[in-house]
Amino acid sequence: MNRRTFWGFTIPSVIVMLALMVFPLVTTVWLGFQKLLLRDLNNPQWIGFDNYTDVLSDPEFWAAFRFTMIFVAVVTPVTMVMGLGVALLLDRVGRGRSLYMAALLLPFIVTPVVGSLVYKDLFERGGLISWLWEVITDDPFAVDASNVKWLIIIQSIWYIMPFAMITFFAGLQTLPGERVEAAAIDGANFLRNLWHVVLPHLRVLILFVGLITIMDAYRVYDQVFVWTGTRFTDAHTLSVYNVRVATAFDIGRLGKGNAIAVLNVIGIFIVLIPFLWRSYKDQIAERT
Amino acid sequence: MRRSSTLSRIGLHATMLVLVVWSILPFIWTFQTSIKFTRDVAAKKPVLWGYETTANAYRAFWLDEDDINMWSVLVYILVVTVICLILGQIGRRVRHSWPWFTAAVGVIFVALWRFPKVWEVNDEYDFLINSIVVTVLTMLISLSIGLLAGYGLARYTGISGAVILIVALGFRALPRTAFVLPYFFGAKEIDDWLASSGVGSWDFPLIDFPGIDTLQILDTRLAIVLALVAVNQPFTIWMFRSFFMEVPKEIEEAAMMDGATRLQAFRRVIIPMMWPAIIATGLFTMLLAYNEYLFVRVLAPTEWTLPVAIVSLTGGESSRTITEAAAASVSITLPIVVVIILFQKHLVKGLGAGAVKG
Numbered sequence: 064m065n066r067r068t069f070w071g072f073t074i075p076s077v078i079v080m081l082a083l084m085v086f087p088l089v090t091t092v093w094l095g096f097q098k099l100l101l102r103d104l105n106n107p108q109w110i111g112f113d114n115y116t117d118v119l120s121d122p123e124f125w126a127a128f129r130f131t132m133i134f135v136a137v138v139t140p141v142t143m144v145m146g147l148g149v150a151l152l153l154d155r156v157g158r159g160r161s162l163y164m165a166a167l168l169l170p171f172i173v174t175p176v177v178g179s180l181v182y183k184d185l186f187e188r189g190g191l192i193s194w195l196w197e198v199i200t201d202d203p204f205a206v207d208a209s210n211v212k213w214l215i216i217i218q219s220i221w222y223i224m225p226f227a228m229i230t231f232f233a234g235l236q237t238l239p240g241e242r243v244e245a246a247a248i249d250g251a252n253f254l255r256n257l258w259h260v261v262l263p264h265l266r267v268l269i270l271f272v273g274l275i276t277i278m279d280a281y282r283v284y285d286q287v288f289v290w291t292g293t294r295f296t297d298a299h300t301l302s303v304y305n306v307r308v309a310t311a312f313d314i315g316r317l318g319k320g321n322a323i324a325v326l327n328v329i330g331i332f333i334v335l336i337p338f339l340w341r342s343y344k345d346q347i348a349e350r351t
Numbered sequence: 352m353r354r355s356s357t358l359s360r361i362g363l364h365a366t367m368l369v370l371v372v373w374s375i376l377p378f379i380w381t382f383q384t385s386i387k388f389t390r391d392v393a394a395k396k397p398v399l400w401g402y403e404t405t406a407n408a409y410r411a412f413w414l415d416e417d418d419i420n421m422w423s424v425l426v427y428i429l430v431v432t433v434i435c436l437i438l439g440q441i442g443r444r445v446r447h448s449w450p451w452f453t454a455a456v457g458v459i460f461v462a463l464w465r466f467p468k469v470w471e472v473n474d475e476y477d478f479l480i481n482s483i484v485v486t487v488l489t490m491l492i493s494l495s496i497g498l499l500a501g502y503g504l505a506r507y508t509g510i511s512g513a514v515i516l517i518v519a520l521g522f523r524a525l526p527r528t529a530f531v532l533p534y535f536f537g538a539k540e541i542d543d544w545l546a547s548s549g550v551g552s553w554d555f556p557l558i559d560f561p562g563i564d565t566l567q568i569l570d571t572r573l574a575i576v577l578a579l580v581a582v583n584q585p586f587t588i589w590m591f592r593s594f595f596m597e598v599p600k601e602i603e604e605a606a607m608m609d610g611a612t613r614l615q616a617f618r619r620v621i622i623p624m625m626w627p628a629i630i631a632t633g634l635f636t637m638l639l640a641y642n643e644y645l646f647v648r649v650l651a652p653t654e655w656t657l658p659v660a661i662v663s664l665t666g667g668e669s670s671r672t673i674t675e676a677a678a679a680s681v682s683i684t685l686p687i688v689v690v691i692i693l694f695q696k697h698l699v700k701g702l703g704a705g706a707v708k709g
Contacts (some may be wrong), residue, residue, distance in 0.1 A: 064503070064506040064507045064508075066469070066509060066611055069503045069504070069507035069512065070503075070512075071499045071503075071510065072499045072500060072502055072503030072509075073499070073503040073504065073512075073515065074495060074498070075495075075496040075499060076369075076496045076499065076584055076587075076588055077500070077515065079496060079580060079581055079584055080518075080519065080522070080584050081580065082386060082580070082581075083530075083534075083577060083580075083581030084522050084530065084581055084582075085586075086533075087529075087530050087533035087534060088525075088529060088530075088533070089538065090531050090533035090536065090537065091529050091530075091532060094533065099536075104536065104540075105543065111568060113438030114610065120653045122484065124431075128469070133391045149370060150649045152363060152366060152367060152370075153367075153541075155363055156363060156367060161695060163370075163371060164695065164699070165369065165691050165692060165695055166371040166375050168372050168376065168691055168695070168698065169374055169375055169687075169688070170374055170375075172638060172659050172691055173378075173642075173684055173685050173687055174385075174641065174642040174644075174657075174684070175644065176642075176644045176661065176671060177680050177683055177684060178377070180661070180665060180676070180680060181377040181378060181380070181381040181677075181680055182377045184377065184380065184384065184673075185376070185377055185380055189393070189394075189395070189397065190380070190382050191376075191397055192648055192659070194396065194397050195419075200577065205660075219392055220374070221374070225374075226702070229698075229699055230700075230702055233699060233700075233702060238451075241560060241701070251589055252411050258679075260540070262511060271655070275641075279525075281526070282525075282526035282527060282528075283364055284527065284528075284644070284645050285644050285645070288644075288662075289662065290548040302416070302527065302528050302538075304527050305526075306528055306645065306649070309532050310649060312541050317532060317535075317536060320528075321532050322530045323528075323534070324526065324529040324532055325529070327526045327528060327529065328525055328526065328529050329562070331525065331526065332521070332524075335521065335524050337424050339517055339520060339521055342516075342517055342520060343513060343517045346512075346516060346517065347510070347511035347513055349697070350508045350509075350510070350512075350513065
């Protein structure tokens with residue numbers, strides 16, 4: 064395919080991405096240097112790095128940062144180990160597999176805010192789990208500032224795990240049967256088989272799922288917003304804090320919000336750059 | 352070791368059942384809540400069995416007092432479906448189906464766009480219609496431009512292709528907040544310009560939407576659709592590219608040897624082979640648009656879609672709103688359950704395909 068045909072095919076998509084991704088990103092950086100209030104949008108003033116010093120000295124930013132890091136650090140490994148475990152189980156199921164799969168996929172496919180709402184209802188007053196808790200411990204259970212972070216984490220694992228599960232399951236389907244059998248003949252038990260045959264086969268997928276999970280956990284919004292709302296602002300993650308600062312009714316500071324967004328982008332890019340660089344090398348290698 | 356004993360099989364299924372319960376327990380609980388009377392919901396000890404069921408919550412959420420409207424909605428949807436089916440049937444019989452397909456798309460577009468202003472209907476229908484419009488339009492635009500770009504990127508070997516792919520991959524990772532704030536600001540600026548220059552109140556004969564007297568971006572479905580198409584592009588082009596890579600070059604080269612242009616080869620030979628890919632990518636695009644919360648909340652303060660409507664309507668603490676919220680949650684989840692049942696294979700395949708080339 065020559066260059067002109069290529070651009071002919073690609074140009075609509077490239078225009079959309081330039082106009083609605085590159086340009087807004089530049090706008091974000093520019094707005095990050097402005098003093099800009101939500102109720103007075105026509106009056107941006109250049110204030111240099113003031114927004115950034117403001118953000119970095121804001122204890123709420125650091126609280127959000129800390130919780131986001133804990134969130135990523137817990138959700139990513141638990142999701143992946145659970146996903147792999149369930150995928151291995153699913154792989155052994157003969158009859159009824161697609162039925163199990165449909166049920167297990169539901170949390171991942173359902174609207175995230177609705178998933179969070181229905182999950183939250185179990186723990187609210189009058190909910191099933193809150194009632195069970197009371198029966199067992201005699202203490203009433205209530206969602207409060209001390210446990211809401213862990214509830215968000217548990218619910219997010221519930222929500223994201225099916226993605227890891229299905230991806231690993233798809234990977235297991237491509238595992239050549241001979242290799243498993245050869246290992247079995249050599250007398251390998253389950254764990255040795257897992258370590259020497261299955262995991263090496265899934266290496267690329269594990270990296271892929273890990274990256275996607277980190278990315279999605281880092282920018283989590285929907286679940287946290289539903290669980291905390293305006294009640295538990297301590298448990299806000301970076302994205303929720305960011306939107307709250309920028310769009311709070313009447314006191315929204317769009318300039319500061321954009322500065323936070325820029326910091327968030329820098330944060331994820333630090334994790335991502337080695338991976339992007341590797342993909343770029345792969346792409347170049349593919350072409351020569 | 353290969354042959355599993357009955358005991359281990361029972362253990363396996365028992366474990367799977369526990370996992371299934373962990374997955375769907377919240378949905379079962381919510382479904383129960385939605386069909387209970389408020390007195391049972393308010394009871395301190397949850398009523399698990401033998402309660403009296405009722406559809407009151409659904410009635411309250413969807414019907415309100417004015418039943419007539421629901422019938423006009425159904426008739427309208429029926430008429431549009433029939434028109435599209437007729438166009439589709441003609442398209443299947445006629446040699447050049449392209450114009451007929453375009454006409455069907457056009458009918459859907461106009462029908463959906465004009466819909467809520469034709470009859471005064473419940474707010475809930477407005478949210479439902481907004482959800483449908485946003486989902487359908489996002490899918491149409493996103494898939495058409497993504498399909499073209501994915502093909503170009505799969506076949507072109509120049510360096511600019513690699514750059515586009517890597518930049519797109521980077522964008523895929525960015526937090527939504529980095530986009531939603533400038534979208535909001537930009538839309539506001541455009542609206543201000545439209546208002547101050549007077550362009551916004553011009554009369555456009557062809558796009559004369561009843562009930563809308565000024566042209567604007569913010570708080571319209573257009574804003575949501577554009578935002579969703581944009582953030583979905585990286586995913587779409589990567590998905591389609593990985594599917595196109597599996598189609599051997601020789602196929603369209605053979606068609607082009609026979610005198611077809613590249614565009615003809617693409618349309619007549621390649622696209623028909625791509626339906627599984629289109630369905631898989633379309634499903635994920637559909638879910639993205641249907642499930643979106645943040646963009647809608649910020650860019651459309653009143654033109655809500657269903658997720659925003661549900662979150663906003665569940666603010667109250669009374670038992671009555673709890674049952675209604677449960678009914679709303681069940682209603683919004685049902686289409687997704689149908690999608691899982693009908694397209695499970697495509698979903699699994701799509702996730703696998705995204706992973707292999709990711």
